[in-house]
Each structure stands twice: as structure tokens, then as C-alpha cells.
Amino acid sequence: MSASNSAAPKKVVLAYSGGLDTSIILKWLENEYGCEVVTFTADLGQGEELEPARAKAELLGVKPENIRIEDVREEFVRDFVFPMFRANALYEGLYLLGTSIARPLISKRLIEIAAETGADAVAHGATGKGNDQVRFELAAYALDPDIKVIAPWREWDLSSRTKLLDYAEKNQIPIAKDKRGEAPFSVDANLLHTSSEGKVLEDPAIDAPEYVYQRTVSPEDAPNTPEFVEIGFESGDATSINGEDMSPATILTKLNELGGKHGIGRLDLVEGRFVGMKSRGIYETPGGTILIEAHRGIESITLDRGAAHLKDELMPKYAELIYNGFWYSPEREMLQAAIDKSQEHVTGTVRLKLYKGLARTVGRWSDHSLYSEEHVTFEDDAGAYDQKDAAGFIKLNALRLRLIAMRNNRLKG
Numbered sequence: 001m002s003a004s005n006s007a008a009p010k011k012v013v014l015a016y017s018g019g020l021d022t023s024i025i026l027k028w029l030e031n032e033y034g035c036e037v038v039t040f041t042a043d044l045g046q047g048e049e050l051e052p053a054r055a056k057a058e059l060l061g062v063k064p065e066n067i068r069i070e071d072v073r074e075e076f077v078r079d080f081v082f083p084m085f086r087a088n089a090l091y092e093g094l095y096l097l098g099t100s101i102a103r104p105l106i107s108k109r110l111i112e113i114a115a116e117t118g119a120d121a122v123a124h125g126a127t128g129k130g131n132d133q134v135r136f137e138l139a140a141y142a143l144d145p146d147i148k149v150i151a152p153w154r155e156w157d158l159s160s161r162t163k164l165l166d167y168a169e170k171n172q173i174p175i176a177k178d179k180r181g182e183a184p185f186s187v188d189a190n191l192l193h194t195s196s197e198g199k200v201l202e203d204p205a206i207d208a209p210e211y212v213y214q215r216t217v218s219p220e221d222a223p224n225t226p227e228f229v230e231i232g233f234e235s236g237d238a239t240s241i242n243g244e245d246m247s248p249a250t251i252l253t254k255l256n257e258l259g260g261k262h263g264i265g266r267l268d269l270v271e272g273r274f275v276g277m278k279s280r281g282i283y284e285t286p287g288g289t290i291l292i293e294a295h296r297g298i299e300s301i302t303l304d305r306g307a308a309h310l311k312d313e314l315m316p317k318y319a320e321l322i323y324n325g326f327w328y329s330p331e332r333e334m335l336q337a338a339i340d341k342s343q344e345h346v347t348g349t350v351r352l353k354l355y356k357g358l359a360r361t362v363g364r365w366s367d368h369s370l371y372s373e374e375h376v377t378f379e380d381d382a383g384a385y386d387q388k389d390a391a392g393f394i395k396l397n398a399l400r401l402r403l404i405a406m407r408n409n410r411l412k413g
Contacts (some may be wrong), residue, residue: 018053045191098193107139219357238344259286
């Protein structure tokens, strides 16, 4: 593709981290299309200073008014993480979807900034092998069906690290000194998790080295004394820690601190990517692991069995939709409506024990509780439950089983 292409965009909004790859993309967009570039850098709680991204963009010639750095942590947790956690969403039974759930928010802001600035295209730095290209682009098209999406990794011929570094040198793009030796693995981080992939992690038979973990101490090195924490919920969302009301992002930040201290939330996973291949990742989700345990704890006393079991049947589909990039699809919204309806009475407090890599519910209470001690007691229930009623209940449920057995015996005879 060349800059003479009549369909070439005039202004592009780039999802920009300030790292080497997206800096190369920034310059490549200018060189390839001769277009104006607007950079968008989202503070999702990745735990690093973002102002250097501004300086880097300015150094590469982006106009100051075209550099957007936004703190979206509260929106991220309130409007994306918390709705997902109401579903207890786990992809392939284990993964808390930390990378997946951030992409629809970034895409949303890319599209909004494109509208604000009159840009006719958006661009991302996801490779042609991964899930993120799908997530970014499905979200972008759902929000603006006419937007042009540019994915340089699917277009350029910079197919190796050596070629990338050569391009950077030719275009006077600063290269961090350690990049010459290459980072031993690739990291994506936000307030919900860290994700590490590649290089030393590519052989799934080999234990991940301890230096891969960034947010959690090894469970073996965690404190020898357990810590207890109480999390308050209202309508399925966490609202307080140890009786103190906090904002969504503040709650997740505090739980990350507690979970990291106790070695909670580590996951070594080989997952099935949407594009078809399997990949191995090391995930750390300390606060999220505590939160999902607490959420299940409060649901156990406030959510009816039928609703709870149906929710658990819906969850794998819901998690798969998020993983595959369908956050803005009608089917995800339909499932969300059902999940949110189930959460109307999921209000109360859960007490958890944090110790050596584990978060366990040890207490739960609620004004909305369905738990009736007088019905389940082994002591005198004062007539709350007539045990004789169980006989008819069992006989009716056994009727079809008895008929099958009678039929089978008849055929044998």
C-alpha cells in the first residue's frame, strides 16, 4: 500500500503506548500514508508513568493538541470489569479475562476521539497472530460501521525484531537500551491483571521463572499469618472494604495490594485463541481473584438456586463472547441483562481469609439472605419443616426412574 492510494486516510487515531512497536507504527503511518496522527494513551492502571508517552509522541512530531492521555481507570472497573464479574466470568474455566475486557474500552475511546477530531481511521498495534486484533476491530466496527481500521502488523514487511530496530534507527525513533537484547517476554498490564507471553514462556512444559511475576510474591514467601478482609456488595458490585466505602477502581487497587502481598491470583494457562492456535500465558489477577471468590460467597446466600444454576450455565458463553471480542454484540447485551437481573438482591458482606496464595470465604451475611437456619438445623426446627413431606417429593421424582427399571426388567424377562 502506498501513500498515493486514493483511499489513504488523512487523519488516524492510534492506540499508543509509547513503546517501541507503537512508536514505529506512528512513524510508519506518517511515512506510508502521509497522514496526520492523533495518539491515544489510556491509563488503565497498568502501573507505569504515562507522561513519557507524551514526550515520545512530541519527539516523533505529533502536535501537542493531538496527544491524548486519559485516566480511564474508574470507567474501566465500573463499566467493564464489574459487569463482567457479576457473571463470575472465567474463560476456559480459569482465565479472568484481564486483557480481553480492556479492549472494548480502548476501542470506544478511539472511535470517540476519531469523531471529535475528524479522523477517518483508527489504528492499533496488535499482531496478526493474536486475539487483540479481533477485539479492537470488532468493537470499532460495532461502534462505527464506516470507520477505517489500520492494522500495520498485517500490512508492513517489518517481520522481525531486527527489521523493526533498523526501521527505528533510520527514522530516529529512540530505542531503549535493553531492547537490543530484547525483553525475555511480552507484558500487557492494567488494573485487573498482568499478562506475560512469549520467549521464555513459549515452552509450556517448562515452569515460568519467578522474575516473570510482577504483582504477586511467591505463595511460599507470603506472610505466615493469614489476613482477613470484609468486602461489601450492593446489587452484585463491590462497594466497600472493611466497612469503608470506596470507588470501583479504588476497591480493585486495594484488593490488588492485599492479593499481591499474599501471593494470590497466579495462573499458568495454555488457552485456545480465537484465531485457532494455542498459547501459553502467565497471568496475575490478585484483586480479581479475591473479588470473584467474594462475589460467589455473597451469591451463595442471596441468589436462588434456579437463578444461580442458570447463571453458571450461561457463564461460559458469556466469557467466550468477551474473549473473542464481542462485547458490543447483541448476544452479550442480552446475557448481561439476564445476569444483571439476577443481581438485584446480591447485597451484603463477605469475610475472606487470605493466606499463602488462597482467598477463601469464611463468612457471609445479608439482609437479603435466603438462608434459613431454622429450616436446615439438625436441632428441633419447631415445625418449620415437615420431614414427612419429603416422601411424596421423592416418589414423584422417582416415578420415571421406576418406570424405566420396570420396562428394562420386563424386556430382560
